Amino acid sequence: MSGTKTKIVIRQKMSNRILVAAGFPALGAVAGWLLKLLANWAVSWPWIPLPGPLELINNAPEPTATLVSLLVGALAGGVLVLMAEYGYVTVTIEDDQVTTDRGDSSQSVPRAMIHGVFADGRRLVILGERGEELAVESKNEGADLPSVKQLKEGFQEHGYPWLTEGDPYRDEYRRWVEDMPGLPVGGNALLKARAEALKKQDETNIAELRTELAKLGVFVRDTDKRQWWRHVQPADDQKSNHL
Template sequence: MSVGDGEAGGRAGGASVVGPGIADRVVVWAGFPLLGAGLGWLAAALAPWAASLRWVPFQGPLELVASIPNPQATIGGLVLGVVAGVVVAFLAEQDRMVVTVDDEQVTIAHGESVRTVHRSAITAVFLDGGQLVVLGRATEELAREGGDHDGRRLARTLLAHGYPWRADGDPHRDAYRRWVPDDPDLTAGAHALFRARALAVEKKDRQDTEQLRGELGRLGLVVREEGGRQFWRRTA
């Protein structure tokens, strides 16, 4: 069963593909460069006026832009705006998530990360704070990926292929407890990982945060965060 239209609901060898549709990607790749061009034109047009107001910050760059004659200033603003828009569109493209589902396995592609989980290993699939989570037979997390996705479309697709979608969210949510330093129920090694992860969360270092999540998972601990605070539970 395929869901949606375009790429969002295409079929590949009996599989259903859930991800941004062609229309969404056209909006990203056309919209951001156009928006950047508009902002570049506006910046070039307003630079002489803003440079005349001494209380406006960045007087040096403003005076430099104001000193460039037209049409060079306008053309330069348009070009820089388009380039900035293309960069933003590229970053948005890298962050998109595509989920491919068939009767045997689920493949989650998010940026450069690609993870495949076989149907026989999955006991629950749900959304947690915008992240797609897949649990295994020991209640461990087999996958946790965030991205721009449609929860209803994901639910319909996974249910159509017989996967245990949980509309009510994490079935083990009540088992979590907040991490606090020196909790006697955790080992010194686990505390060291939690402290390192807390620093990574504070710095918004996604790669380090996920790597430390994996290290804690190898200790039989599942971790999630809310508002910068870490919560944990043990696997079965």
């Protein structure tokens, strides 16, 4: 009998997804109706700026005005549902590799390269032999992770090295300030650009700049829009140092 295990697919619980799919449009419809009531009330204020649009809403016939407000609010909620769906992370654990999928992006890591996996509720990280981050899914980059319990059980079932205590390199991180020493060439510029992306909550740029930093052996984590970094010497440099 083969010892190969069936692959495990871990994703956001269906009950949570249904709650979001039903709740956001409903809340949006309520918000649209409340905004209509606010517009009807605000049109009587003598100091209100740009009264024209408010008067247009106030003079719209009923029940059309109410129906339109409900529909617009529900559609806005539907957009939020689509954004949430795009952010859901699916983790597929197999005997020979681990794959994470989110939106239109996918990361696969062969088992032979994996020397540790941990999650802290905000990040799922797969570590390599030298402490390099082979794959990362982070909430600051728009990822919506399954529960840590689900992830832990899935990885342990397949015998992957799950790090219960979390990041073993947490004490090596240093808070980044502009032009600080110790970073490889180009590291400061990338961290400066990423700091701006964090301020703007530009999830795409935050993720792309993390990838560029990783090419330099620089790995980052974020706390309240502050960046902390550590440097792992590339394998080729390590080999050359021993020649």
